[in-house]
Amino acid sequence: MAASDYILEMNNISKSFPGVKALDGVSLKVKPGTVHALMGENGAGKSTLMKCLFGIYGIDEGEVILNGAPVKFEDAKDALKAGISMIHQELLPIPYRSVMENVWLGRYPVTGFGPFKFVNNKKMLQDTKAIFEELQMDIDPTTWVVNLSVSKIQSMEIAKAVSFKSKIIIMDEPTSSLTENEVGHLFRIIKKLRAEGVAIIYISHRMEEILKIADEVSIMRDGKSVGTYPAAELTTDIIINKMVGRDMSNRFPPRENRPSDEVVLRVEDFTSPDPKSFRNVTFDLRKGEILGVSGLVGAQRTELMETIFGLRPLARGKLWVNGKEESISSPIQAIRRKMALLTEERRATGIFGILTVSDNVLAANWKTYIRRNFLLDLKRCDKDVKKSIDMLRVKTPSGKAFMQNLSGGNQQKVIFSRWLLTEPEILILDEPTRGIDVGAKYEIYTIIADLAKRGKSIIMISSELPEILGMSDRIMVMCDGRMTGILEGASASQEEIMRLSTQFM
Amino acid sequence: MAQAETTTTGITLWKTAKDFAAKKAVLLVLALLVIVTGIAQPNFLSYDNLINILMITSVYVIIALGEGAILITKGTDLSAGRVVGLTACVAASMLQRSDYASKIFPDIPAMPLIVPILIAIVVGLIVGIINGGIVAWLKVPPFIATLGTMTIAYGAVSLYVDRPPHGASPIGGLRNDFTDVANGAIPIAGNVRLPYIIIIAAVVLLLMWVILNRTRLGKNIYAIGANPDAAEVSGVNVNKTLIIVYIIAGALYGLAGSLQAARQGSATNNLGYGWELDAISACVIGGVSTTGGIGTVGGMLTGVLMLTFMNNALVFLNVSPYWQNVVKGIIIVSAVAVDIRKYLKKR
Numbered sequence: 001m002a003a004s005d006y007i008l009e010m011n012n013i014s015k016s017f018p019g020v021k022a023l024d025g026v027s028l029k030v031k032p033g034t035v036h037a038l039m040g041e042n043g044a045g046k047s048t049l050m051k052c053l054f055g056i057y058g059i060d061e062g063e064v065i066l067n068g069a070p071v072k073f074e075d076a077k078d079a080l081k082a083g084i085s086m087i088h089q090e091l092l093p094i095p096y097r098s099v100m101e102n103v104w105l106g107r108y109p110v111t112g113f114g115p116f117k118f119v120n121n122k123k124m125l126q127d128t129k130a131i132f133e134e135l136q137m138d139i140d141p142t143t144w145v146v147n148l149s150v151s152k153i154q155s156m157e158i159a160k161a162v163s164f165k166s167k168i169i170i171m172d173e174p175t176s177s178l179t180e181n182e183v184g185h186l187f188r189i190i191k192k193l194r195a196e197g198v199a200i201i202y203i204s205h206r207m208e209e210i211l212k213i214a215d216e217v218s219i220m221r222d223g224k225s226v227g228t229y230p231a232a233e234l235t236t237d238i239i240i241n242k243m244v245g246r247d248m249s250n251r252f253p254p255r256e257n258r259p260s261d262e263v264v265l266r267v268e269d270f271t272s273p274d275p276k277s278f279r280n281v282t283f284d285l286r287k288g289e290i291l292g293v294s295g296l297v298g299a300q301r302t303e304l305m306e307t308i309f310g311l312r313p314l315a316r317g318k319l320w321v322n323g324k325e326e327s328i329s330s331p332i333q334a335i336r337r338k339m340a341l342l343t344e345e346r347r348a349t350g351i352f353g354i355l356t357v358s359d360n361v362l363a364a365n366w367k368t369y370i371r372r373n374f375l376l377d378l379k380r381c382d383k384d385v386k387k388s389i390d391m392l393r394v395k396t397p398s399g400k401a402f403m404q405n406l407s408g409g410n411q412q413k414v415i416f417s418r419w420l421l422t423e424p425e426i427l428i429l430d431e432p433t434r435g436i437d438v439g440a441k442y443e444i445y446t447i448i449a450d451l452a453k454r455g456k457s458i459i460m461i462s463s464e465l466p467e468i469l470g471m472s473d474r475i476m477v478m479c480d481g482r483m484t485g486i487l488e489g490a491s492a493s494q495e496e497i498m499r500l501s502t503q504f505m
Numbered sequence: 506m507a508q509a510e511t512t513t514t515g516i517t518l519w520k521t522a523k524d525f526a527a528k529k530a531v532l533l534v535l536a537l538l539v540i541v542t543g544i545a546q547p548n549f550l551s552y553d554n555l556i557n558i559l560m561i562t563s564v565y566v567i568i569a570l571g572e573g574a575i576l577i578t579k580g581t582d583l584s585a586g587r588v589v590g591l592t593a594c595v596a597a598s599m600l601q602r603s604d605y606a607s608k609i610f611p612d613i614p615a616m617p618l619i620v621p622i623l624i625a626i627v628v629g630l631i632v633g634i635i636n637g638g639i640v641a642w643l644k645v646p647p648f649i650a651t652l653g654t655m656t657i658a659y660g661a662v663s664l665y666v667d668r669p670p671h672g673a674s675p676i677g678g679l680r681n682d683f684t685d686v687a688n689g690a691i692p693i694a695g696n697v698r699l700p701y702i703i704i705i706a707a708v709v710l711l712l713m714w715v716i717l718n719r720t721r722l723g724k725n726i727y728a729i730g731a732n733p734d735a736a737e738v739s740g741v742n743v744n745k746t747l748i749i750v751y752i753i754a755g756a757l758y759g760l761a762g763s764l765q766a767a768r769q770g771s772a773t774n775n776l777g778y779g780w781e782l783d784a785i786s787a788c789v790i791g792g793v794s795t796t797g798g799i800g801t802v803g804g805m806l807t808g809v810l811m812l813t814f815m816n817n818a819l820v821f822l823n824v825s826p827y828w829q830n831v832v833k834g835i836i837i838v839s840a841v842a843v844d845i846r847k848y849l850k851k852r
Contacts, residue, residue: 311738335740349738352731354798363728364739366721375719418739 006065007032007199008053008084008168013062015052022048024223025062030168030216033197035190037210037231040220041243041465046203049220050170054079054086067167085161086170091153095146100128102145103160131159135189151182158189169193170201175209176298187213205296206505207236219243236502237495244465244494252470253445257452259289259473263323264457265426267308270317278304278481281317285426285459290452292472292489293461296501299478301461302344305428309334309341321426335364337426340419342412344430344461350415351403358385358399360414365421388417392447409440416447427451428459433467445471465494480504530843531790534836535811542818549821552696556703558817560687563706564768565783566809567761569791570713571754572784573805577717577730578750579797580640580647585758586780587658588632590772592762594662596625596683597676597772605678609666618682626759632658633755637748655781663774677771687767702764709757714802716753726750730797786833787812790840811836 008030015023023045030036040046051057053064055073063070066082073079076086093102101108101124109124110117128141137155145153154174161169171190175183190200190213204210210217210231217234219226219242226242265285272278278300285291293301306312308319310328319326321337328334334341343349352360362369362381369377385399392413396406403411412432419427429448433441448471452458462468468475472489477500484500526533543550568585575582598609599621632654639650666673690698717723725746728736737743766772785795791808793800815836819829 309738331738332740332742341738343735343738349732349734352728352735352798355727355731359724359727362724363736363741366724370721375715376721376724378719 005031007067009063009065010049010053011063011065013049013052013064014060015048015057016060022223023052026220026223026225028201028218028225029228030199030201032167032199033194034215035194035200035202035213037202037204037214037217038220039204039210039217039239039243040226041463044220044243045223046220047172048223050086050172050201050203053084053170080164080166083165083167084170085164085166085168087154087157087161087172087174089173089176091150091157093145093153093156096144098142099139099145099148099156100124100141102156103128103131103141103163127163128159131162135159135162135192137189149182151178151185154178154186155189158193162193166198168199168201170203172203173205173297174202175204175206183209205502207239207502208505210239211236240495240498244498251442251466253442253449255290255449255452255471257288257290257449257455257473259452260287262287264321265308265459266318266320268318268320270304270307270319271315272300272303272307272481273313273315274303276481278307278478281478281483283476283483283486285457287457288452288455289473290448290458290460290471290489292468292475293459293478294463294465294468294475294497294501295478297463298480299501300481301478302430304478305341305430305459305461306343309339309428311341335422335424338422338424339426340364340422340424340428342415342419342427342429342432344434346408346411346415346435351411353402353404355403356399357389357394357396357401357403357406357414358382360403361385361388361399361417361421364418368421384421385417388421389414392417392420393443407440409436409444412436412440412444413447416444420451424456426457426459428461430461431463432460433462433464465497468497469494477501531792531807531811531840534840535807535814538814538818542821546821549818554817556698556700558813559703560700560768561817562809562813563700563702564687564761564765565780565787565813566706566806567709567757567764568780569784569787569805569809570709570802571757571761572781573788573791573793573800573802574713574717574726574750575647575754576785576788576793576795577726577797577800578747579730579733580747580750581651581785581795582636582751582754583648583651583781584632584636584655584658585651585754585784586777586782587655587662588629588755588758588777589762589765589780590774590777591632591658591662591665592625592629592759593766593772593776594666594676594762594774595628596621596763597679597766598665599624600680600683600766601676602678602680607668607674608678609668609676615680618680618686621683622760622763625763626756629755629757629759629762630752631755632758633752634748636755637751640751641744641747659774666774673774675771675773676766679766679770684767684770687764702768705760705764709760710802710806717802722746722749727798730794730799732798783812786837789844790837792844811840 006029010028012025012027013023014025026045026049028049038046048057052059054076055078056076071082104124109120109127111120112118125141132139132141137159139152139156148156174186178186194200202214211234214231216228217231218228219239221243263284264287268282270278270281281304295301303312307314310330310333319328326337328337352363362385366376369381371377382399389396389399394410394413396410403414406414432448433444436444448458448460460471469489469492475487475489475492475497476483477485477497479501482504484503487496548554568589572582572585599613599616601608603615636651636654639645640647663673666676668674687702690700692698717726725736725741728741729743729746733743765776787808788800788805789795790811791804793804815833816829819832
């Protein structure tokens, strides 16, 4: 096929971050007037690839060819000018401004002369109306965005992309918060755009949707291209196979833990007050076991665990710790019951960047260092910090170094140290290896395996299937806020987990 | 190779010097100010003047310590100045001489000095509970919460000293034993003496240093300022800690109010007007970050010293008071502009 058949070609794109090769020779070729689905597990490199296209990340190797000419964008603005728009999963409009002001933000039509320019609201209104009519969108351009539903905001973002006369529109999980009706409407808009020659790169996990709307499907795995296939030739099973098929040897340390039958944590009928969040979740955690929790982004795993730890309110459900019914409504109570939570967002809810490593290790532990005169026993603090950072091999000049100067992996080890000092029996680890380079990952796995061996009970949320399969004694799978199954780690397969993860999609 | 090494050493030295200059910029400017003024007006460095500056500093530093602790939690306290005014009037109203003509409470019995001072501290502490409660439980941003209590405190003190039909009037004729607390001193040798007020400020400084550096409360204060969400996950009782911080600050304002009334020998409802801004200025000059988590007792002291020395030096240099404000503003902005460089390059 001749090169000119494609509107966009990304050839052999490679991109490394310290310690990780995020993209390894990835290619993506998109024809005009088609819907091109981009699929892959969490962490397969889809977002990285799109960020490379948009100039948010620089490219180490490879080339981007737009309409037959090589291009290099410095930032998203360049890309927009060249006719590429992206509709993000997390929509970020300005809530207390009108719809039309959001659409034309930064390029309001103006009247006037010389330096005396005024916004031409009349023209802006007409232009916005024209686009909405063309796309058959029923939105009042003058209403505040805060009054719009998610689906309307999304329509507005699409209209914005059209207003840029974009020839390529990227949609990242556009249906994740839409109802079935709204999805139907979105698809009508997509088809209209396609008929006009616009190419749409459609990122989604939802197989059925992809098979319904896409013309071609490109699949990525572990930062590499698996291939591009006509959608007509694919089935859900084939897609899952291509997304997960890979070898996994020696990426995980041997595990010598012996889970007992003793139940240390029982969760029964846990239901969030938020109807979009988790509901009716029941499971047991046994002493000395690693319970993996799998699911796609948005399966509400984090919300469930944070509720167990007392960070979020609970609408209904019971909780037993060591056979005793408990009600936990704050982390203080959870910690008192020998629980620990390593949060998913390390930066936002884990580290104290501007404090020292030492203060970070001790943050949950000061109580145990108070002497009878109410002052802290700083000598013992220093000794224990040193012991902890040596034990977990944290690479830091000393405990006095500032936390923000450590690498992600070392920060994670510091947070492990913090929790280990509290001598927990139940550890909830939410994406413990996210954003950590490969070498440090292995060390984190070793720490987890060692804890389980010492009889600690571990819940590990992970979006990486190999990690779940390589580390778990049992695997709980969630989809759309519900538990869809518990599998034995030894016999579970990636395909089975994937099927349970997409059960309600 | 050798040349490359030399260059590296040179760069390192230059960097170290620059780092030092950035870190200690305020101290360097302070030293320069003292030296220049001292050369131009040798009287500036006289024992009497230096002691006078330290005595002025004493009241201000007590206020700044309260304000500083709140700033470290990512908060702010606009009520500080008005609470100082309120508590000054409360203390003064109970410590007027029995023979003074227009007493607020004509029939009040003479009580031991400590009682009215303690009452003033309790009044400050109560405002602190209110501030802390509004911030912690009602989740009102500290700026707004304390803007409200600042206004209320001013209304309250005006009502307190209001004597219809004459309106609010100054409380004068304070007892000598009371004014002695702020103006008296332990004689040491000849001209040399150690004012009580400096001793009081030193004790408060030491206490706050111990609280911030050697107690769990202090560690939690820094943790909340650095990352409130992480603090909560780590089991810090964020609300309780915040309320305690505002209470400590309120009590310090109460002490500062009493001392200021004693120093002036009188109090009015306008005492303390704008002092919260001076306290915030002193703190940020001393390296306390308004975005939370960063700040030391030493820094707060340096900031207050900087401001009082500067005011005094400008008087000695015969600079008009109007210019003093201009200079003060420039110093506040430049101090923070230099200070913020420490954190910017790490991005």
